[in-house]
Amino acid sequence: MRAEDFIIEGGSPASEQELLATKPVTYARDAWNRFKKNKVAVAAAILLLCLTLLVIVGPMVSDYPAAERANARARNLAPNAEHWFGTDSMGRDLFTRVCLGGRASILIGLAGAAIVIVLGSFYGGIAALLGGRADNLMMRTVDILSSVPNLLVILLISVVIDSKSIATMIFAMTVTGWCPTARIVRSQMLRISQSEYIMAARLMDIAPIKIVLRHLIPNTMSVILVDTTFRIPGFIFSEAFLSYVGLGVQPPQTSWGALAAAAQSMFQFYPWQLLFPAGGIALTMLAFTLLGDGLRDALDPRLRR
Amino acid sequence: MLKYIFKRIAYMALVMLTVTTITFFLLHLIPGDPITAMVQDLPEETRQNYLAAYGFEQPLGKQYLLYLRQLLTGDLGQSLRYPGRKVADIVANYSPVSALVGGIALLIGVTLGLACGVLAALNRDRWPDRAVMVLALLGTTIPTFVIAALLQYALSVTWPVFPTTGYKGARYLVLPVVCMCVGPLATYARYMRSSMLDVVNADYILTAEAKGLSEGRIVMKHMLRNSLLPCVTMLCVSVAGIFAGSFIVESIFALPGLGRYFISAISDRDYFVVLGLNVVLTGVYVCAILLSDILLMLLDPRIRTGVKA
């Protein structure tokens, strides 16, 4: 069926078609305005900015790397003027350690999420667009990959590669980590492409690429964003888990997870050693999640008023 | 429909085979052998004897075929680290504990989570939305091992209400369940909220409103049903996941569950246990996916196999 088969009353078909298929150019501005109104999300964004700044600038302030060196005579000190966050069991300045750990944790979260989102979106999107046998084959591959328990994959790969660098960890966590994203993206695209307005757009003979760019992608964006905001804290969390198991970031590098895991058994004696890294994780996760919720609401075209 | 299910089951067997193969060879890539991981400084002859007793001196391909043949006879093999324990018994002994704790936690978490999600979505951008979401999230932002240790210290040492560790009755499950339900709670709260919001502005809701249906009816009949759909797949996967248990909670509260066993098996290089558990857990997972697909088909007529994008 083609658009020409219809007679649209009250105007030339071409202009009407354009009008219906085109989003107003103020989409981004509109989203930004709505985001600004969401105080929680703005606060979260500011918090994230501060945290990022802190972990970057912190070690410069604290006389790194000297502060990072073990000092047998200044062990387990409580927070004080010289050591803002106190010292750890080896007499290292905890403020410096928490900043360094934060770099690693945030990097793992961002890089991991970026990889799985990009891979997953492309894969899921292509599968949904191709449809038919190709879609079937692609999704069955995803099924197989994601049937291996995620934890097993991460642990096995960390153990097999045995290098335990941050890059290795990100690789281990993303190697099958993109599968859920691919699924989500595909099913959302399928849902949208079967919705009435896409049908209508097709009937009006709008180029498929236009449909994809104007309708499918913006409408899938909200789902991808919700997923992203889940994934970043998810990676930070997985790293903390791996650290607890002993497969996390290895010294001399550290991460919030590694710091918290090391402090866990002694928290009743040196609560600050647990409080600061765990607080770092908690604040970052909370901020990312709230920011994501705000972004989602702002970007979702159907929520526009 | 039946034909579709049969096809899926045949395909599930293929998945299991692939996963087993990948795991088998990945496991054998790990440097070191199980006996060295267990006992350091072993005389070389003893080590060789041990490896020979388990057939590890044979070529890898042959070991693989032997293992597959063994699997086909329904034998999941035996533990190396714990001589005399069959993998099938390990699964039978440990997974019920994990499933019980995980099941209760999931039930509580999902129920509360969905309720929170609905509450937040209906009050979108007003204070109940913010408050509920932040509260639901708080629990998940702190690593489980930190929550578990804090809870244990507060509620069994400082204020001894619940037992510290063990598995001897309902009281022993309270703290582990609390630790484990915060995850699903936040996850489902967020998904439910976001999926409710997707539905809120949908045409059929507008239609329903235009028809003058009461708000309660709209929420219950139209919004809830349609927003629950995206959660179905997730729920099936979550249910499959409870059998695998939680390493952290099981270690800290000394619960005899599968999660703890699984992780220590990997670090012990206990090949047959890792492989066997993997086969079982994968099987459960694959079944859950099939179940979720069937459920989705029953619930949402728009998603059908063969419908082209």
Added chain:
Amino acid sequence: MKKTIRLILTLTLVLSLFSTVSMGACADGQTINALITSDPSTLDCARFLGIVDRNILHSITEPLTRIENGIVTPAGAESWTVSDDGLTYTFTLRENRWDDRTPVTAADYAYALRREADPKNAWSFAGDFFSIVNFEAAFNGEVGTDEIGVEAAGDSTLVITLNAPNPAFLSTVDIFPCRESDVAASGDSYGSEAGTVSSCGPFKLDTWVHNSELRFSRNEQYWDAENVRLDGFADQIIPDESAQMASLENGSLDYASVSTSEYAAKFDTRSDLYVIDITTDRTSMLVFNCEDPVLSNAKIRQALSLALDRELIIDITNGGLGTPAYGLVPTVCYVGGVNFREATEEPLLALLDFDPAALLLEGMEEAGLGADPSKLTLKFTWRDTSATGRSYAELYQQLWEDALGVKIEIDFNESALASIRAGEYQIGSVGWGSTYEPLFQLSRWSTGGQSRWTSAEYGALVAEGSASMDDAERLAKYQQAEALLILDAAIAPTYYNATRTYAYDYVGGIPTNPFDTTGMKTFFIHQ
């Protein structure tokens, strides 16, 4: 939502009031809750793997002999005689019964040893028995297991024949009995579940919930049952340290060993707990690769050894538990009836007056390495790659660099032991446990060992000592050997390990000798 959670908590609380579990620190009859940190691998006495398994076997079966307060005492054997050449041990068994009332016979002990020698079993402690005639050959599959030097002469006489005299034989091995019928009945799963193992020791295993708890009750058939005071005990399996300490703190455990000084300080303030410090059989030490061009110089090795602040190392790496070591043999080893350490001054003490930095310079000059220590870089191979483990290595690095001015490069390597064994290292860190007699520790270095230190004199001293049935001569040879090894700094002992146990006041009878093999037999509750 918070309300809901509180409601659920309250509900559970109310429900739990009806459950019968007892909690809190109190003596509920003659039972004890003990801690083990991992699930026993198996309770099959021929296949077991670790110390956890071994301790339980000591509680549920009766070995031929036990070590009590450091002395080999009759257990399953009422008495025994050793032939004049030291080769033949003849044991006369006691009248003892399995928990199903059938008598324990010499055949049960002989069967257990034959099973241990079977290469099909190939178990890790078989090496302990290699001094029995043909045991090694049978283990390597060269002869049948019925050709080993073990013979049941009647129901109550067991004869064991050795290859060579071994005065430490009975203090080194545990000879547990095992019934052929039990093994036949359970097949491969023998030892893996509670129902599969019979008991002939002070206790019997009632239930075994894997990875959670093992419960034992007294075995009324046991020959010495009247001296067993506990009604039973439970081993709680708790891997996480803070959970272990929490359990001890609230009385879920009646006693537990504590390895961190902070927890120790906390428990010290408790009036209802008492402390038992036990020096263990383990010496922590550094090994130097004596084939290395730099470390082949004895003075450089001595300097590295003397530069270590051993107190600080104990404080940081071991929670303050342990004693600085200036010798190899720990304080718990005996020769004949004489405590080795009490009879022998620690050799390294003689060198303490030397200035390590000066010694290093002398050594460098001898070795032609110039006079600038900062140009000397040494590699320190370290095995523990955990976060804390790594920081310990950095402590050694700091100590050496501060005291000697040398550069230390740390090689973190999980397979450090393999590198050390292969001689691909400069300085390594190891620990060696010992047996009741010092021979085990001393013989590690007879042919160079991990240090690749060769001394014909040392080898001869150890060999002569170990073959001597005369206690005084044996002691003298061992003393000379130890002095030779330590003064030449083939190794640098750092500390003798120790454990600290806290127990509630009502718990009594905790063994204090690390070699004791009495299991839970001696425990009791003060009424």
